[in-house]
Amino acid sequence: MELTEDIIRLQREVEAFARERLGGSGVERDREGVFWRDGWTACGEAGILGIPVPTACGGRGAGLLATIVAMETLGRNVDDLGLLFALNAHLWAGVIPIVRFGSETQRRRWLPTLLDGRSVAGHGATEPDAGSDVFSMTTSARRDGEDWILDGTKSFVANGPVADVLIVYATTDPALGEAGIASFLVPRETPGLSCSPPLDKAGLRSAPSGTVSMEGCRIPADGLLAKPGDGAACFNCSMEWERGAILAMHVGRMEKQLDDAIRFARERRQFGRPIGAFQSVANRIVDMKIRIETSRPLVHRIGRLKDEGRQAMMEAAIAKLHVSEAAVQSSLDAVQIMGSRGYLREGLVERDLRDALGARIYSGTNEMQRVLVARLLGLPSSLPARGPGDRPA
Numbered sequence: 001m002e003l004t005e006d007i008i009r010l011q012r013e014v015e016a017f018a019r020e021r022l023g024g025s026g027v028e029r030d031r032e033g034v035f036w037r038d039g040w041t042a043c044g045e046a047g048i049l050g051i052p053v054p055t056a057c058g059g060r061g062a063g064l065l066a067t068i069v070a071m072e073t074l075g076r077n078v079d080d081l082g083l084l085f086a087l088n089a090h091l092w093a094g095v096i097p098i099v100r101f102g103s104e105t106q107r108r109r110w111l112p113t114l115l116d117g118r119s120v121a122g123h124g125a126t127e128p129d130a131g132s133d134v135f136s137m138t139t140s141a142r143r144d145g146e147d148w149i150l151d152g153t154k155s156f157v158a159n160g161p162v163a164d165v166l167i168v169y170a171t172t173d174p175a176l177g178e179a180g181i182a183s184f185l186v187p188r189e190t191p192g193l194s195c196s197p198p199l200d201k202a203g204l205r206s207a208p209s210g211t212v213s214m215e216g217c218r219i220p221a222d223g224l225l226a227k228p229g230d231g232a233a234c235f236n237c238s239m240e241w242e243r244g245a246i247l248a249m250h251v252g253r254m255e256k257q258l259d260d261a262i263r264f265a266r267e268r269r270q271f272g273r274p275i276g277a278f279q280s281v282a283n284r285i286v287d288m289k290i291r292i293e294t295s296r297p298l299v300h301r302i303g304r305l306k307d308e309g310r311q312a313m314m315e316a317a318i319a320k321l322h323v324s325e326a327a328v329q330s331s332l333d334a335v336q337i338m339g340s341r342g343y344l345r346e347g348l349v350e351r352d353l354r355d356a357l358g359a360r361i362y363s364g365t366n367e368m369q370r371v372l373v374a375r376l377l378g379l380p381s382s383l384p385a386r387g388p389g390d391r392p393a
């Protein structure tokens with residue numbers, strides 16, 4: 001389906017911005033695991049962080065499809081995928097839940113600096129013993145007068161080490177399962193909150209992830225984002241948007257890999273001819289192209305559905321699964337086509353592979369996307385119910 005004039009204009013704007021302000025390979029940041037603060041600030045100044053946010057909340061009101069196209073464009077033109085991952089975690093796990101579940105006061109307090117690049121957001125749902133089974137979380141929220149007290153540990157929190165505010169999911173009553181989950185806005189300076197140094201991840205290394213501990217964190221009543229019973233909806237809303245949009249950067253990255261692979265296969269000569277003349281090399285390139293053409297419509301579809309106010313749970317799960325597997329396979333192909341050069345760190349494709357592997361795990365593992373699709377297709381669930389409000393997977 002054709003993109004609108006407005007979206008094409010945005011696409012050109014984002015491409016020009018990326019070339020001008022987000023150039024450079026970022027190999028050092030990847031090696032050292034360093035967050036690109038200047039890149040982040042530039043994104044804030046250029047209005048990238050406000051693209052999907054309604055104008056009434058201070059954003060650009062461009063919608064999800066426009067944002068997906070913008071992310072695809074960034075993925076194609078920016079080598080530091082860690083920065084783009086951090087940006088997506090901020091938007092889908094932080095900003096959008098505040099837009100959709102926040103009160104007027106919460107929006108006024110947090111959105112201005114989250115949109116202009118002065119602040120960073122993230123969310124804590126996963127725990128050491130609650131990964132795929134996320135709603136079995138044990139981080140507790142109990143009332144103390146008007147306040148809430150949070151205790152627990154959240155693992156693998158994207159942006160955790162640099163975040164100014166975290167959306168923390170906690171249970172107010174484990175016996176209620178999903179129906180007992182609430183979410184809270186927890187400012188970084190909250191007494192009792194601490195975050196580990198960045199975890200030593202295989203990929204997406206310039207997007208710092210950390211373990212967040214909360215010991216008796218006192219949150220005033222106006223820090224409650226989604227009340228008990230609405231926390232799971234807040235989390236699922238965040239995941240539905242994220243699964244579509246975060247994968248868009250990998251579609252862009254696959255386009256860049258394809259261009260590079262074609263150039264390389266034309267220029268590199270062996271046995272007196274360009275390696276692209278060998279069918280086993282050409283076939284890899286053709287497969288890379290097919291993966292892009294099957295991935296792009298899936299992520300665009302989620303944008304269109306959400307912009308029409310429709311559900312996209314099934315579509316988001318399918319897109320997440322398909323695009324992440326495609327990104328891993330195309331990165332493997334790109335490494336192989338480039339031979340020993342593809343195996344070098346400065347060659348960038350080995351980093352693409354490490355970055356893409358994360359996509360099979362974050363936003364719910366690909367195995368869990370299959371479980372979710374099976375449930376949405378009406379198949380019996382393999383998962384136990386944990387409380388009266390539980391919807392398996």
Ligand SMILES: Cc1cc2nc3c(=O)[nH]c(=O)nc-3n(C[C@H](O)[C@H](O)[C@H](O)COP(=O)(O)OP(=O)(O)OC[C@H]3O[C@@H](n4cnc5c(N)ncnc54)[C@H](O)[C@@H]3O)c2cc1C
Nearest residue numbers: 123124125126131132156157158358361362363364365367
């Ligand atoms: C780069 C990255 C960023 C992340 N960012 C965040 C973040 O910002 N906030 C946050 O809260 N979390 C974050 N996570 C954590 C992520 O959500 C979890 O890693 C994920 O949900 C899986 O949990 P787990 O790692 O504990 O694996 P487990 O749940 O222990 O799973 C281990 C294996 O068992 C499989 N498995 C488990 N249950 C089933 C089942 N029922 N059927 C079939 N297979 C199953 C899984 O698919 C997986 O292969 C991030 C992870 C990564 C890699």
